[in-house]
Amino acid sequence: MTNTISMADAPRTVLIIEDSHVQSKIISKQILALTQFDTTVANSMEDARVLLESSRERFFVALIDLNLPDAPDGEAVDLCLEHGVPSVVLTATFNENIRKRFLERSVVDYFFKGSIQDMDPMVHSLERIFRNQFVKALVVDDSRMALQHLRHLMEIQRYQVLEASDGVQALAVLQENPDISLIITDYNMPNMDGFELVRNVRARYKADRVAIIGVSAAGSGTLSAQFLKNGANDFITKPFEAEEFYWRVNQTAGMLDIIAGLSASRNAND
Structure with missing residues (x-):
């Protein structure tokens, strides 16, 4: 893996794929408040597909709700990986089978949905992903x-x-x-x-x-x-x-x- 892009020129937009308008707004507000990243919201996998295929905007990471109405089994993760966008998963439930699915899909990280305070580790993870490149x-x-x-x-x-x-x-x-x-x-x-x-x-x-x-x-x-x-x-x-x-x-x-x-x-x- 070779990356010659400078930090100044690197994409800084987080793609948030979340069907709840309230939840996506909270997540976006927290990212904008605590980082220098921008956010773009897709409320369905189909919306995300359109953005990934047609948008001029480049995303350095996608923050994905694991269970979307049109992608109930984490298909949005596969979509993002197909477009070369690393994925961080948000989930309301967790068990060993779900964990294995994360690892098999090469997910960068995963977090439980929770309060604003619970989002601090998620935001830290996004910053780390950006710097790692x-x-x-x-x-x-x-x-x-x-x-x-x-x-x-x-x-x-x-x-x-x-x-x-x-x-x-x-x-x-x-x-x-x-x-x-x-x-x-x-x-x-x-x-x-x-x-x-x-x-x-x-x-x-x-x-x-x-x-x-x-x-x-x-x-x-x-x-x-x-x-x-x-x-x-x-x-x-x-x-x-x-x-x-x-x-x-x-x-x-x-x-x-x-x-x-x-x-x-x-x-x-x-």
Whole structure:
């Protein structure tokens, strides 16, 4: 996934697909109040189809009611994905079957419908999705299947993703792409394992410039502690749930944003 668009030129409109006029108005008002995004409302899947196919306006994300009168089984999610628009789902009910449907459809995130206060995490998620498209990430694993899985999860969250099959190749990719700010690496790899990769990266970049998340299989004992002591920002045990992976990765990216903002503020005051 390659994205060369600048943040200034990127689409900033949220497509809200919600059949309740009251609910859509509340959601739109909250987004407009708390972000710099615009909103466009579709009150049915057919309205959304018309907007996606004919509107000159580009949407960076769609916020979708899971159960619409003309799309009772989440068909609006498939519609948006067909048009390359990532989807965040709103639902009044939740169970394991619904959760599986979200994951199978590569939904970015999902939230319960609730009060205005309940919308704060949703708004935060929209802001993260917007920022992720400008974050270049490197995933490192010698297993082709695991590498593809990590890449898929990262691309669902809209990151720009590069990949490497071991630590040596990862350092070469990092050398060619110095704007990489996030690395997710396995431990057990040929040529150079995850620990050595972390040490090499930390010799060049501090944790506030390039964040590293280690991953390894369950039962790996002290690997998590060793990753962290060698300079990783976080560690995830495999197998992991997609939601945990998204939360940890996005939290780490968010910390980089906070540090960058503090640094910019200090420089402006000097």
